[in-house]
Amino acid sequence: MIASSVSKSPSEATAAAEPVSGARLVVEALEREGVRHVFGYPGGAIMPVYDALPGSGLTHILVRHEQAAALAADAYGRVTGAPGVCIATSGPGATNLVTGIANAFMDSVPMVAITGQVATPLMGTDAFQEVDIFGITLPIVKHSYVIRRVEDIPAVLAEAFMLARSGRPGPVLVDLPKDMGQRSARRESLPPVAASAPLPPDPEAIARANALIAAARRPVLYFGGGVCITRADAALRAFAERTGMPSVATLKGLGAIPTDAPGFLGMIGMHGTRAANTAVDGCDLLLCVGARFDDRATGKLDTFATRAKVIHLDADPAEIGKLRQPEVGIAGDIARVLDQLTAVPDGAAWRAECIANAKRWAPSYDAPGSGIYAPAMLKALSERAGDDLIITCDVGQHQMWVAQHCRFTRSNAHLTSAGLGTMGYGIPAGIGALLAAPDATVITVTGDGSIMMNIHELATIRRYRLPLKILLIDNSQLGMVRQWQELFFEENFSEVDLSDNPDFAEIARAFGIEAFTIDRRDEVPGAIERLLTTPGAILCHARIDPRENVWPLVPPNRANTEMMEKR
Amino acid sequence: MRNSPAHARMFIEYAAQEGAIVRMLGLVERRGFIVRRAAMAEQPCGRRATLALTVEPRDHGRSIDVLARQLSRLHGVARVAHETALIQEQAA
Numbered sequence: 239m240i241a242s243s244v245s246k247s248p249s250e251a252t253a254a255a256e257p258v259s260g261a262r263l264v265v266e267a268l269e270r271e272g273v274r275h276v277f278g279y280p281g282g283a284i285m286p287v288y289d290a291l292p293g294s295g296l297t298h299i300l301v302r303h304e305q306a307a308a309l310a311a312d313a314y315g316r317v318t319g320a321p322g323v324c325i326a327t328s329g330p331g332a333t334n335l336v337t338g339i340a341n342a343f344m345d346s347v348p349m350v351a352i353t354g355q356v357a358t359p360l361m362g363t364d365a366f367q368e369v370d371i372f373g374i375t376l377p378i379v380k381h382s383y384v385i386r387r388v389e390d391i392p393a394v395l396a397e398a399f400m401l402a403r404s405g406r407p408g409p410v411l412v413d414l415p416k417d418m419g420q421r422s423a424r425r426e427s428l429p430p431v432a433a434s435a436p437l438p439p440d441p442e443a444i445a446r447a448n449a450l451i452a453a454a455r456r457p458v459l460y461f462g463g464g465v466c467i468t469r470a471d472a473a474l475r476a477f478a479e480r481t482g483m484p485s486v487a488t489l490k491g492l493g494a495i496p497t498d499a500p501g502f503l504g505m506i507g508m509h510g511t512r513a514a515n516t517a518v519d520g521c522d523l524l525l526c527v528g529a530r531f532d533d534r535a536t537g538k539l540d541t542f543a544t545r546a547k548v549i550h551l552d553a554d555p556a557e558i559g560k561l562r563q564p565e566v567g568i569a570g571d572i573a574r575v576l577d578q579l580t581a582v583p584d585g586a587a588w589r590a591e592c593i594a595n596a597k598r599w600a601p602s603y604d605a606p607g608s609g610i611y612a613p614a615m616l617k618a619l620s621e622r623a624g625d626d627l628i629i630t631c632d633v634g635q636h637q638m639w640v641a642q643h644c645r646f647t648r649s650n651a652h653l654t655s656a657g658l659g660t661m662g663y664g665i666p667a668g669i670g671a672l673l674a675a676p677d678a679t680v681i682t683v684t685g686d687g688s689i690m691m692n693i694h695e696l697a698t699i700r701r702y703r704l705p706l707k708i709l710l711i712d713n714s715q716l717g718m719v720r721q722w723q724e725l726f727f728e729e730n731f732s733e734v735d736l737s738d739n740p741d742f743a744e745i746a747r748a749f750g751i752e753a754f755t756i757d758r759r760d761e762v763p764g765a766i767e768r769l770l771t772t773p774g775a776i777l778c779h780a781r782i783d784p785r786e787n788v789w790p791l792v793p794p795n796r797a798n799t800e801m802m803e804k805r
Numbered sequence: 806m807r808n809s810p811a812h813a814r815m816f817i818e819y820a821a822q823e824g825a826i827v828r829m830l831g832l833v834e835r836r837g838f839i840v841r842r843a844a845m846a847e848q849p850c851g852r853r854a855t856l857a858l859t860v861e862p863r864d865h866g867r868s869i870d871v872l873a874r875q876l877s878r879l880h881g882v883a884r885v886a887h888e889t890a891l892i893q894e895q896a897a
Binding site (some may be wrong): 256373376377380381382383384386399405406554556558559560 | 823827831870871876877
């Protein structure tokens, strides 16, 4: 029996014994995995799969560029916790997926990417639309396969899904030569595919960690995306409440503890809060949970938390000691380990000091002038949107403003391209998020540079009538690059001017999407209301001062305590 | 070639599947090591193989222990062992 959906009635049993095409086996494998949506774009080598799609239980979302298929599948995977699926043809179709696959790899997102390939006799002959996508993607996949026997398709796909979602999740590529999709094979019994069990927590390491926690007087809880990926936020919140530890988050960790929770000090690192960076610098114990000492979070690594003993807890053993050697490293199920860390530090005075610092250094929103102040608008928008909010971000200054100023109350509600920093992520991610969570309020925050990377996906939003709310913050610049040129390249502004941008509202309307433009601060409340109450898709084009920068900022290769403040 | 103290010898037992060797060698190089020697032997059963590598870190920030764990997490890699201490002894 290969699947729970195969009936035992005689007629259906006969049908199950009939040979079917490899493409049909692909579709049946996806159905068995519970896949509901696939994101893709057809083409020559993948046509057998597209031939098998109609009438299946899968809803195919036709994007307008394969990169968007991979990025939408990425967001779908983040929101559901199950692998997002993207499909493309061979050659350029496959290479267009690469950025999205790399994005999922860097952020540990479950994904299965299926690519068409030229027929096996043509492989290695430089055939039309032939590219070695298996080789190209080796560094950016958790695993990959080339289908060499039609009969292998069910087992390969079952293993691909298991690998994509188990342990530290990631993208898995399945390359399907055209003749493998066309040839037929009988359905064979499929042995169960089980993920290897997570490592049981080492009791001795747990004991040493508890001893360090009990002895700490100035502890800090530093958490990252690993908490969100493993859905360990409940255990994390319980731990934070039990111990009273002040906490800081990485970009990907935001929301695992509500950003307005007492004791949460904000994001750390290059654009982190002064309260968070100061606390990490002064702590005597740093408990790192599901984070990886990324350079954007630590600043100059040998200046990071120099007074602290470190406990590092991660699902991936390879992360322990990669960049910072901990006093105690624990690899295993994050929630299970957190539940066993029962010691409580004597840190009340330290906690009070950290909270006082957070209040003292809280951002100010009373910017001078009558222009739109993006941080204030984002703060108000997220507060008005409520707890069902999912924000998908593009990359640049607006991305950091979202991280600094928006309110998040749950994990996986802040979808951002953290590791790869993919401009163009926002709109495809909004599509993926809306299909994964149709009842959520999904807002894409983008910039005038980023939106142009995947602006064609407005057509996908229109086609599927997706009620995506888009806030486009337009400074007519590649703002983050301009900011760095201003601060670190002696104001040598090179290739950052986008003052010849098109009329974005007109473009949106041309795609059939309601849109409007605002320039003044007094227009912001009405714009937020219109964005959130309009039933369908809508784009708010907000023009801001091109000279506005993201503050605070830790200069490159400097300690996190050497923050530059607003000038 | 004489081994320097920084060299480390690794033994990787893995499933002999398409792309396995390229995947492992690529990881070693990407993670900041130079492959100085490589030898492969197929096990009698034909499905398992062993890759013996001598590797050298490109800078002092690279840890052979971390590299071994990164190799271990590849699907199809059954076991990774390394003999840094032995190499150091030989070089002396």
